[in-house]
Amino acid sequence: MRALIFPIIQMVLSVLLITAILLQQRGSGLGAAFGGGSEVFRTKRGVEKILHYATIAIAILFFGNAILTLVLG
Template identity: 50%
Template sequence: MPQQWLPAIYGIQIILSIATMLFILMQARGAGLGSAFGGSSAGSVFKTRRGVERLVFNITIVCVVLFAGLALLTAGLVR
């Protein structure tokens, strides 16, 4: 019986993966790669997210958690 849900779960996983990619790409970029190698970015590493930026960040986390949960569910159903 649970096998009949696999096509729907696969479709939801595809939608979640695309949404996750889009939300990751929508997030604001930081000071750049130069700051990782000691560039002059005094204070730009620690930043508080506000408004839409925080909403996009939280939605990204929810999408990743849902995708991981569905992946585990799928692995359990297929096995």
């Protein structure tokens, strides 16, 4: 039973992580990465900020679970 729980947790976390990433607002594209962006820097507020921190937390849980699965499996 214990060997089955970590892969199930990994699948749930992967779906949550994909959903959290896709729900975030899109940036200005690849041009901004090379200095072509002319947007003004703005801070995240409200739901956008919560979603940002939730994405980070889910990613940490995802990688932590992957390491636990590797070590214990």
